[in-house]
Amino acid sequence: MSGKKFSKETLQLAAKFAKQIETVEKVVIGEDNQIELQEDDEVLDIEDSQAEVEEEVQDEEPQKQQFQSKGQTKKKQIQKEESEEDIEQDEDIEEEQDAEEEEIQEDQDNEEDQDDEEPENYDDEDEENQKNNEDNEDDQQHKQESYQELENGEQIVPTDLGEVLNRINVIVDILKNKGYKEKPRETYQKELQSLLCTYYGYNSDLMEVFSKLFPADELVAFLDANESPRPTTIRVNTLKTRRKELAQTLVQRGVNLDSVGDWNKVGLVIYESKVPIGATPEYLAGHYMLQSASSFLPVMALDPQMNEKILDLSAAPGGKTTYIAQLMKNSGEIFCNDNSKDRIKALFYNLQRMGVTNSIITNFDGRKYPKVMKNFDRVLLDAPCTGLGVISKDQSIKAQKQIRDIRIHSHLQKELILAAIDCCKVGGIIVYSTCSVTIQENEWVVDYALRNRFVKLVDTGLEVGTPGFTKFEEKRFNASLKVNKIYPHVHNMDGFYFAKFKKTQNGPRTPENRPQTKKEKKQLKKLEQLKAGELRKQQQQEETVPVVKKIKKVRKEKVQIPEEEQEIKQTNKKSQKEQKSQKISEDIQDTEEFDNQEIVKTVKKTKNQVPGVKKTKIIKKIK
Numbered sequence: 001m002s003g004k005k006f007s008k009e010t011l012q013l014a015a016k017f018a019k020q021i022e023t024v025e026k027v028v029i030g031e032d033n034q035i036e037l038q039e040d041d042e043v044l045d046i047e048d049s050q051a052e053v054e055e056e057v058q059d060e061e062p063q064k065q066q067f068q069s070k071g072q073t074k075k076k077q078i079q080k081e082e083s084e085e086d087i088e089q090d091e092d093i094e095e096e097q098d099a100e101e102e103e104i105q106e107d108q109d110n111e112e113d114q115d116d117e118e119p120e121n122y123d124d125e126d127e128e129n130q131k132n133n134e135d136n137e138d139d140q141q142h143k144q145e146s147y148q149e150l151e152n153g154e155q156i157v158p159t160d161l162g163e164v165l166n167r168i169n170v171i172v173d174i175l176k177n178k179g180y181k182e183k184p185r186e187t188y189q190k191e192l193q194s195l196l197c198t199y200y201g202y203n204s205d206l207m208e209v210f211s212k213l214f215p216a217d218e219l220v221a222f223l224d225a226n227e228s229p230r231p232t233t234i235r236v237n238t239l240k241t242r243r244k245e246l247a248q249t250l251v252q253r254g255v256n257l258d259s260v261g262d263w264n265k266v267g268l269v270i271y272e273s274k275v276p277i278g279a280t281p282e283y284l285a286g287h288y289m290l291q292s293a294s295s296f297l298p299v300m301a302l303d304p305q306m307n308e309k310i311l312d313l314s315a316a317p318g319g320k321t322t323y324i325a326q327l328m329k330n331s332g333e334i335f336c337n338d339n340s341k342d343r344i345k346a347l348f349y350n351l352q353r354m355g356v357t358n359s360i361i362t363n364f365d366g367r368k369y370p371k372v373m374k375n376f377d378r379v380l381l382d383a384p385c386t387g388l389g390v391i392s393k394d395q396s397i398k399a400q401k402q403i404r405d406i407r408i409h410s411h412l413q414k415e416l417i418l419a420a421i422d423c424c425k426v427g428g429i430i431v432y433s434t435c436s437v438t439i440q441e442n443e444w445v446v447d448y449a450l451r452n453r454f455v456k457l458v459d460t461g462l463e464v465g466t467p468g469f470t471k472f473e474e475k476r477f478n479a480s481l482k483v484n485k486i487y488p489h490v491h492n493m494d495g496f497y498f499a500k501f502k503k504t505q506n507g508p509r510t511p512e513n514r515p516q517t518k519k520e521k522k523q524l525k526k527l528e529q530l531k532a533g534e535l536r537k538q539q540q541q542e543e544t545v546p547v548v549k550k551i552k553k554v555r556k557e558k559v560q561i562p563e564e565e566q567e568i569k570q571t572n573k574k575s576q577k578e579q580k581s582q583k584i585s586e587d588i589q590d591t592e593e594f595d596n597q598e599i600v601k602t603v604k605k606t607k608n609q610v611p612g613v614k615k616t617k618i619i620k621k622i623k
Helices: 002-026 031-044 047-066 068-116 123-145 161-177 185-200 204-213 216-227 243-252 293-302 319-328 341-354 366-371 403-423 443-452 518-590 596-609 615-622
Strands: 147-149 156-158 232-236 255-261 264-273 288-290 309-312 333-337 359-362 376-382 424-434 453-457 484-486 496-508
Touching: 161 185, 161 216, 185 204, 185 216, 204 216, 204 403, 243 255, 243 264, 264 293, 288 319, 293 319, 293 376, 293 424, 293 484, 293 496, 309 319, 319 333, 319 341, 319 376, 341 359, 366 403, 376 403, 403 424, 403 443, 403 453, 424 443, 443 453, 443 496
Parallel strands: 309 333, 309 376, 333 359, 376 424
Antiparallel strands: 147 156, 232 264, 232 288, 255 264, 424 496, 453 496, 484 496
């Protein structure tokens, strides 16, 4: 039964494929379509598949006879499914063949049209040229994709980071060795700024600020340092534990640590840790505080003593305040002020966790704090700033901060530092600090305080840091501004600035009492010299006035004598001329016999000798 059924299906398929072969043979196929015929032949090779199927069926007959009763229903279902699948396959094959026939006919039509037309010898060459042009255009586009034009259109900046880094190194070497002969220095500096913006992701405002602070090679080192985070540091709370004990317990928990340095006795640097440092039992118990190493320095410069009254004008979140309480051993009074209520919550929590008991929290605007309370022994002002020294902690600063933000913070810092000085008593100490690197937030603010209040800069007593700026572009600061400054690429710490003042007198400075810069001193000298010169001129004029009068009188007397002589000379000349004219007239009277022509000649001769006498009058007289 099974053999007969398979033979019927195979016969049906064979008949269908025979019809297909007849239709395909009628079509004239070119060389390009031989591959499609081979594929069709592979589909139509059915004889081998039929033999294989019959062999499999003969092998399965003894087994199927045993299970005829059980498998009849299954065979019927399989036959139905196979018949349906065969029908679908036949429909798909017919559709494909129709499409192939249409394509073959179109190709034949195209070939006939080309045979009718004249052959063109340059078609192949044109196609090759077009392909070559397209390839060149693709290469140019690929090159242009790696470059980006600036808004000015003057420079082209590569966007491939490898090319950018190579070009940065080249320009740095040129600027360092002063090898800018082909172009001026400014063009190289502008190109370097644009390349650094694309490579490190800074905006143009910040890059311009940093390029004024550092030379080219140091600028690249500073930007590289901002890309890598600083090592985490902790400050041991000596109110509850000692550094050795804490170090031992943390080492047992799998922490790799070391001391910060010889300049501090309570700091530890953590290199590796198997445990989160901010969630250990020791941290929750207040045995240490997560704090950057550079923020230790303002408190160390303040040098608080026991039983003193100290003000932290901008205290939140409490790192420096708890350090002050630790150095004071919970004696005296610490007034912790902050303008933000949200930040005061963190301040309160840290004071409680660290075991500080001598603190008083206030919430006032720091600029108005002198109206609330004064006469503090020491004042610490960790002023709000742009945070351009801690970019490694917050990479969003690169794109967000601008020159406008620097100016706003600088204005606020000037107001706060004046308030901090007013809160301190005479002879007290004021420490100003920021976590920024810019001159507008540091040296300018300190110079402003020196000009407007009776304070002077004092040595911090710390050997950490580099001196600040006394000259910047056209500005000249006080010579005593060589205070400490921390750079991340030099000290491997967050960027920081701190200055220490000592108050000498209450009240603001007047213009007369303000300290003078070198420029102002030079200008005053010039004014004094001009004033002295004017006084000398006046004195000389006063002294020379009587002498000039005498000289004028003598000159007048001397002038009068020659005038009289001249008058006498003139009268003598006139008398001589009159005498000559009389002689001539007498001679003319005697010579009445002369002709008129001779008379005229004599008159012409005498005209030059006798001025004022006209020719007509003489002639009339002669007649």
